[in-house]
Amino acid sequence: MSFSASTFNRLDFATSPINRALTSENKIELLTTMIRIRRFEQAALKYYNAGRIGGFLHLYIGQESVATGTISLCGANDHNITAYRCHGHALASGMNMNECMAELFGKATGSAKGKGGSMHLFAPDKNFWGGHGIVAGQTPLGLGLAYGLKYKGLPGAALCYMGDGAVNQGAYHESLNLASLLELPVVYIIENNGYSMGTSQKRSSAYRGCLAQRAEAYDMEWDLIDGSDIYEVRAKTHIAMERARTECRPTVLEISTYRYYGHSVADANAKKYRSPEEIENYKNNHDPINTFRTRLLQEGVLTQEKADQIEQSAKEEAAASVVFADQSPAPSVESIMDDVYWEVDNKTIAGQTGRHFFND
Amino acid sequence: MRTLTYREALREGMDEELARDENVVLMGEEVAQYNGAYKVTEGLWKKWGDKRIVDTPISEAGFIGMGIGASMLGVRPVMELMFWSFHSVAFDQLVSNAACVRYMSGGLINCPIVVRGPANGGTAVGATHSHIPEGLFAAFPGLKVVAPATPADAKGLMKAAIRDNDPVFFMENTLLYGTTGPVPDPSEGDFVIQLGVADLKREGKDLSLIAHGRSVIHCLEAAETLQREHGISCDVLDLRTIRPLDQEAIFASVRKTHRVVLVDESKAFGGVSAMVATLIQDHCFDELDAPIKRVTSIDAPAIYSPYVENEQLPNPRRIVQQVLTIA
Numbered sequence: 001m002s003f004s005a006s007t008f009n010r011l012d013f014a015t016s017p018i019n020r021a022l023t024s025e026n027k028i029e030l031l032t033t034m035i036r037i038r039r040f041e042q043a044a045l046k047y048y049n050a051g052r053i054g055g056f057l058h059l060y061i062g063q064e065s066v067a068t069g070t071i072s073l074c075g076a077n078d079h080n081i082t083a084y085r086c087h088g089h090a091l092a093s094g095m096n097m098n099e100c101m102a103e104l105f106g107k108a109t110g111s112a113k114g115k116g117g118s119m120h121l122f123a124p125d126k127n128f129w130g131g132h133g134i135v136a137g138q139t140p141l142g143l144g145l146a147y148g149l150k151y152k153g154l155p156g157a158a159l160c161y162m163g164d165g166a167v168n169q170g171a172y173h174e175s176l177n178l179a180s181l182l183e184l185p186v187v188y189i190i191e192n193n194g195y196s197m198g199t200s201q202k203r204s205s206a207y208r209g210c211l212a213q214r215a216e217a218y219d220m221e222w223d224l225i226d227g228s229d230i231y232e233v234r235a236k237t238h239i240a241m242e243r244a245r246t247e248c249r250p251t252v253l254e255i256s257t258y259r260y261y262g263h264s265v266a267d268a269n270a271k272k273y274r275s276p277e278e279i280e281n282y283k284n285n286h287d288p289i290n291t292f293r294t295r296l297l298q299e300g301v302l303t304q305e306k307a308d309q310i311e312q313s314a315k316e317e318a319a320a321s322v323v324f325a326d327q328s329p330a331p332s333v334e335s336i337m338d339d340v341y342w343e344v345d346n347k348t349i350a351g352q353t354g355r356h357f358f359n360d
Numbered sequence: 361m362r363t364l365t366y367r368e369a370l371r372e373g374m375d376e377e378l379a380r381d382e383n384v385v386l387m388g389e390e391v392a393q394y395n396g397a398y399k400v401t402e403g404l405w406k407k408w409g410d411k412r413i414v415d416t417p418i419s420e421a422g423f424i425g426m427g428i429g430a431s432m433l434g435v436r437p438v439m440e441l442m443f444w445s446f447h448s449v450a451f452d453q454l455v456s457n458a459a460c461v462r463y464m465s466g467g468l469i470n471c472p473i474v475v476r477g478p479a480n481g482g483t484a485v486g487a488t489h490s491h492i493p494e495g496l497f498a499a500f501p502g503l504k505v506v507a508p509a510t511p512a513d514a515k516g517l518m519k520a521a522i523r524d525n526d527p528v529f530f531m532e533n534t535l536l537y538g539t540t541g542p543v544p545d546p547s548e549g550d551f552v553i554q555l556g557v558a559d560l561k562r563e564g565k566d567l568s569l570i571a572h573g574r575s576v577i578h579c580l581e582a583a584e585t586l587q588r589e590h591g592i593s594c595d596v597l598d599l600r601t602i603r604p605l606d607q608e609a610i611f612a613s614v615r616k617t618h619r620v621v622l623v624d625e626s627k628a629f630g631g632v633s634a635m636v637a638t639l640i641q642d643h644c645f646d647e648l649d650a651p652i653k654r655v656t657s658i659d660a661p662a663i664y665s666p667y668v669e670n671e672q673l674p675n676p677r678r679i680v681q682q683v684l685t686i687a
Contacts, residue, residue: 144429
């Protein structure tokens with residue numbers, strides 16, 4: 001993936017109808033959401049490195065415009081689901097930092113009571129369906145959300161995110177075929193950060209043009225989006241979502257973006273498969289937060305003072321979430337067997353008939 | 361009471377649930393216009409139409425995952441695997457998603473799906489089409505596994521499975537589809553059999569034969585032979601549901617007869633019978649007058665040759681032979 005100057009800023013997507021409709025407050029909210037995601041993850045990184053968070057930590061830093069821009073378009077009937085790099089989607093969907101950080105810390109106050117961890121954040125009440133750990137395993141589930149919308153006659157779209165490493169999994173291709181065949185209102189969003197773990201796009205995918213173009217083989221619409229411009233993200237995703245809502249047709253979107261850290265923080269080779277220049281180029285020239293902050297300052301929507309205040313407030317919110325997580329109780333051993341079966345949890349006759357659990 | 365085939369009983373169960381709940385959808389390969397590869401869903405597409413009976417491409421990971429996702433929004437998919445043997449191409453969806461999504465979300469999500477189809481050997485289709493995975497899936501907490509042996513059980517358990525709010529993997533048998541048995545008439549009331557309740561299909565006093573699925577039919581035939589030719593009287597206990605498991609029914613039979621032969625089409629290593637044997641030795645150790653014996657499929661991939669296939673599987677002759685080693 002390259003970020004040559006000619007790739008970007010060919011059109012000013014601020015003038016698209018969906019962006020013209022944004023109030024100053026809306027724009028500041030978009031910026032705030034991106035900054036909150038970054039500050040949350042910077043805090044998570046600090047405490048992961050301090051050994052307070054277990055397992056893996058897949059950071060979204062650098063990609064914030066994707067979740068923020070796309071989810072900002074969602075209404076009551078729109079749903080979203082993603083893979084394991086899910087903190088941004090969780091916060092953009094309206095989850096609060098406390099429940100997310102506590103989940104990362106493995107605490108009982110976490111969004112999944114400490115049963116899911118960093119890769120498995122969920123908030124069905126906010127139309128956010130995870131947080132899934134297996135590459136492309138969520139792609140048929142996203143299709144199912146679209147199926148449910150259509151079955152119930154609801155005019156919504158299901159946004160299903162994945163990384164560029166997911167596009168070679170069979171489940172994804174099966175999903176594309178079914179999406180087009182059954183005419184389902186799903187929008188597949190490839191967040192292309194250029195690397196499937198440590199393997200670059202060129203070393204992992206055979207394609208013509210771009211990854212999204214494979215959609216043509218399934219008779220689906222597709223588009224390519226510059227993720228460093230949240231206006232473009234919104235403008236083009238809006239078109240795909242309207243196609244889903246009004247025509248019940250699927251779309252594949254490929255949003256070029258970049259992650260500053262490794263595949264996960266545990267990625268030992270994170271600095272070997274990419275050059276420092278490549279990372280610096282993105283940070284300096286294409287960072288979605290910097291780009292949008294500059295834009296809003298230019299538009300006169302934002303002052304430097306307000307920008308600083310947003311940063312400070314996000315930092316404090318993240319720090320407070322660490323305190324909340326740290327002070328929260330751990331789950332009890334007794335709780336391990338809760339949330340396995342709905343019928344057992346709800347003490348129904350079915351849940352109380354026969355032996356459900358087999359321990360020593 | 362009416363007599364129905366196992367196939368008709370399954371169909372009637374699904375038909376009644378389609379009528380009861382508008383969120384129930386049947387999907388799978390050839391389930392609609394083709395009327396079902398094994399004709400289990402015959403006539404349902406004509407009756408219910410495209411919305412409720414959905415043909416899918418040969419794409420198990422895709423459509424099963426789709427059903428799981430749809431169930432999160434309140435649809436209740438009943439998905440046919442033409443053979444349960446094809447579970448392997450959808451394994452991630454069946455296990456990482458269906459079994460785990462409730463847990464990983466801390467109970468925020470549930471997954472009310474049924475995955476159904478035949479899971480058996482004995483039809484000369486070789487190893488790829490003869491997997492018997494009830495023990496495999498019963499090993500995953502979050503899943504429920506059902507394996508009916510008779511038409512009445514097939515109907516009653518299917519209706520309970522569809523109403524259940526957890527994922528239920530329903531294992532049928534191509535060699536049972538044409539078998540017949542009494543099934544209560546719908547006019548007699550809603551016929552639902554609770555999951556997790558075993559059924560004593562034959563009462564005896566000398567030895568307990570414990571099985572599920574088609575092995576129950578073999579046990580009933582073996583019990584008849586044992587009574588007639590050897591004067592040995594057997595309980596035949598049909599587990600019906602593998603998970604949740606009716607362990608009290610197992611213990612009650614063992615405490616009565618003190619001798620047990622477990623019959624299980626799945627393999628001996630880690631199969632259903634291995635779990636049942638563990639429970640018996642744990643809870644009924646002092647009740648046993650002989651070692652627990654098993655009849656399982658001979659430990660190799662399923663052989664094709666129709667000449668010896670039936671000998672690889674549990675059958676009445678092998679059951680009788682095993683019983684005589686301890687009775």
